[in-house]
Amino acid sequence: MVYVIQTALELGFMYALVALALFLSYRILDIADLTTDGSFVLGAAVSVTIAAAGHPFLAVFAALAAGACAGYVTAFLQTRLGVPSILAGIVTNTGLYTVNLMVMGWSSNVSLLKQDTLFTIVRDAGIGGDFHKLILAAAITVLMSLLLVWFLSTRLGLSIRATGDNKDIVRASSINPVFTISVGLCVANAMTALSGAVVGQYQKSADINSGTGIVVIGLACLIIGETVFGRRSVVRNVVAAVAGSIGYRFLYAMILKTSVVPIECLKLVTAIVVALAIASPALKEWGSFQKRKFGSVQKGGR
Amino acid sequence: MLRLEHIKKTFNPGTVNEKRAVWDLSLHLKPGDFATIIGSNGAGKSTMLNAISGSFYVDEGAIYLDGKNITFVEEYKRSRVIGRLFQDPLRGTAPHMTMEENLALAYLRASEGSNPFSRISKKDKAFFREQLSLLDMGLEDRMKQPVGLLSGGQRQALTLLMATMVPPKLLLLDEHTAALDPGTAKKVLGLTARMIEKHQTTCLMVTHNMHQALELGNRTLMMDSGKIILDVEGEERAHMTVSDLLNKFQSNSKRALDNDRILLSME
Numbered sequence: 001m002v003y004v005i006q007t008a009l010e011l012g013f014m015y016a017l018v019a020l021a022l023f024l025s026y027r028i029l030d031i032a033d034l035t036t037d038g039s040f041v042l043g044a045a046v047s048v049t050i051a052a053a054g055h056p057f058l059a060v061f062a063a064l065a066a067g068a069c070a071g072y073v074t075a076f077l078q079t080r081l082g083v084p085s086i087l088a089g090i091v092t093n094t095g096l097y098t099v100n101l102m103v104m105g106w107s108s109n110v111s112l113l114k115q116d117t118l119f120t121i122v123r124d125a126g127i128g129g130d131f132h133k134l135i136l137a138a139a140i141t142v143l144m145s146l147l148l149v150w151f152l153s154t155r156l157g158l159s160i161r162a163t164g165d166n167k168d169i170v171r172a173s174s175i176n177p178v179f180t181i182s183v184g185l186c187v188a189n190a191m192t193a194l195s196g197a198v199v200g201q202y203q204k205s206a207d208i209n210s211g212t213g214i215v216v217i218g219l220a221c222l223i224i225g226e227t228v229f230g231r232r233s234v235v236r237n238v239v240a241a242v243a244g245s246i247g248y249r250f251l252y253a254m255i256l257k258t259s260v261v262p263i264e265c266l267k268l269v270t271a272i273v274v275a276l277a278i279a280s281p282a283l284k285e286w287g288s289f290q291k292r293k294f295g296s297v298q299k300g301g302r
Numbered sequence: 303m304l305r306l307e308h309i310k311k312t313f314n315p316g317t318v319n320e321k322r323a324v325w326d327l328s329l330h331l332k333p334g335d336f337a338t339i340i341g342s343n344g345a346g347k348s349t350m351l352n353a354i355s356g357s358f359y360v361d362e363g364a365i366y367l368d369g370k371n372i373t374f375v376e377e378y379k380r381s382r383v384i385g386r387l388f389q390d391p392l393r394g395t396a397p398h399m400t401m402e403e404n405l406a407l408a409y410l411r412a413s414e415g416s417n418p419f420s421r422i423s424k425k426d427k428a429f430f431r432e433q434l435s436l437l438d439m440g441l442e443d444r445m446k447q448p449v450g451l452l453s454g455g456q457r458q459a460l461t462l463l464m465a466t467m468v469p470p471k472l473l474l475l476d477e478h479t480a481a482l483d484p485g486t487a488k489k490v491l492g493l494t495a496r497m498i499e500k501h502q503t504t505c506l507m508v509t510h511n512m513h514q515a516l517e518l519g520n521r522t523l524m525m526d527s528g529k530i531i532l533d534v535e536g537e538e539r540a541h542m543t544v545s546d547l548l549n550k551f552q553s554n555s556k557r558a559l560d561n562d563r564i565l566l567s568m569e
Contacts, residue, residue, distance in 0.1 A: 155410055156418040158399070162407055165396035172394070172465070173407045174382040 006134055008253040012246030013137040014202060017195035018218040019225070019241040020141075020148055025188040026219065027237065028152075029181060030164040031078075034089030034215060038096030039070040039189040041211035043196025045103040048110050048206035056117050060197050066103075067193025070096060071185040079178040100208055109207040117201035133202065140198055144191060145238050151187070152234050160184045161234075213267050220270050221245040223277040303504050304331040304472055309353055309363030323349040324360070325528035331472075336498055336505045336519030340512065340547070342561045345525040347508045351474045354506070356380040368471060385465030387458070387478035394461030397450030401441065401460065404449055405430045408464035433467055434460075437493060455486030462493055469501035476508050491518075510564045512544040522547075526555040 025033035043063040050059035077088035128135040163180040225244020306329040313321045324346045356377035434442040479487035524532035531554040
């Protein structure tokens with residue numbers, strides 16, 4: 001049982017970076033960034049390939065840079081070339097499939113055998129004992145969360161937040177919205193790639209299909225967190241994203257243990273939950289309208 | 303100060319919806335000029351302001367600000383020196399950000415080239431607070447609240463502050479009090495006049511109120527069919543009445559004024 005909880009926490013912290021990235025792109029910039037699936041795999045591929053060459057630290061920074069590049073391509077497509085934002089993400093994502101294969105030396109997966117990873121380095125340094133993986137995963141995510149909160153309170157961060165809120169005022173403050181969207185998407189995809197990079201080293205492998213559906217799972221985490229913690233301030237939102245991700249992994253572990261839902265159906269269930277959660281304002285409105293309509297019929301209106 | 307030279311703008315050229323919004327329009331504002339603009343429906347008032355602020359580039363002609371040719375300068379760069387208020391109070395502020403954060407954004411204009419990673423300092427906060435108290439709406443005690451909670455009038459007053467906190471070279475007001483209730487409109491208009499007076503800002507203000515058009519500022523422009531058909535200031539303006547204005551419109555445009563809002567506001 002302790003093992004299950006520990007694993008859920010580890011995965012929760014690592015995948016929380018994706019939820020944080022989606023908080024930035026989906027909630028703050030108001031862009032559904034479908035590059036996410038591809039940049040997660042990109043991060044894993046870059047990280048594992050470079051770690052296999054013996055540079056686990058460099059691997060993480062290279063993954064961050066690669067993710068930022070992927071984000072920039074999506075941003076460039078939508079801000080300069082007029083590609084609709086969802087399509088821009090899909091186009092980049094499709095292209096990334098080939099790029100990811102190339103990074104992994106044209107094979108669909110790469111593994112680390114005896115090479116050092118961030119996790120083995122922490123273990124060998126004698127930090128945390130049995131909990132070394134959890135400590136590292138938590139440390140990375142907490143650090144990134146703090147950086148994100150700080151970033152969003154700087155002048156640049158404020159202008160990124162305003163871009164998703166009211167573009168007119170960004171232009172009126174003599175900031176180019178093209179610039180703020182680009183920076184935002186670069187940062188978001190760098191974080192997604194970081195998640196892939198850490199997960200890759202954690203699992204000691206990268207797989208071309210490991211990113212499928214990551215964007216929906218990330219949104220599910222975000223929504224779970226927001227339901228519990230609300231969306232009132234940036235700090236709360238960030239806490240919600242991390243907590244939501246951990247919550248999702250606990251649910252996942254429980255489902256796995258108890259088989260309430262067959263594990264093959266999990267993606268379908270996740271998709272339904274996300275669709276319902278995002279649709280809830282529209283559903284509520286429909287419901288209250290039906291109630292009113294029904295009520296007026298009852299009163300003998302017509 | 304501001305010079306428009308024969309600017310032309312046609313919307314949807316070559317289609318059935320072709321519209322010559324501004325046609326061969328020229329205008330020269332001296333530093334400190336405060337000109338009010340009135341005109342019929344679709345006369346090109348907003349189009350002229352949009353051309354100046356850079357929402358689009360003009361088809362022909364040139365725009366100079368302070369002797370610099372800004373005809374092809376991007377909108378976001380022009381906004382460093384041009385402040386603007388719209389009729390819709392929702393357009394000028396970011397609803398999900400706090401008042402303090404909105405003010406900090408507007409303040410960015412002043413800090414050209416400063417570190418993008420700098421944050422709102424204690425000194426900035428004190429400055430914002432002081433500026434907000436000038437509005438006399440009690441907003442200075444609500445700096446941490448999201449702007450979406452404010453009323454339309456409060457939001458417009460805040461937008462005015464954001465546009466003038468760092469005094470712009472040119473202020474464009476596009477019927478910025480038209481969507482407010484009469485009491486609030488009066489208050490915001492009073493604030494506007496005070497801000498312009500204080501900084502001696504050059505200003506263009508579109509209005510549908512004929513009395514305002516003659517009372518405020520030092521110059522009145524009348525537009526029709528994309529052109530300026532009347533431009534009065536000084537002695538001539540001082541003796542003008544609303545009916546003089548209406549007569550002038552008829553004789554200059556060869557038809558009666560058809561702006562429904564102007565006619566409605568004449569009680």
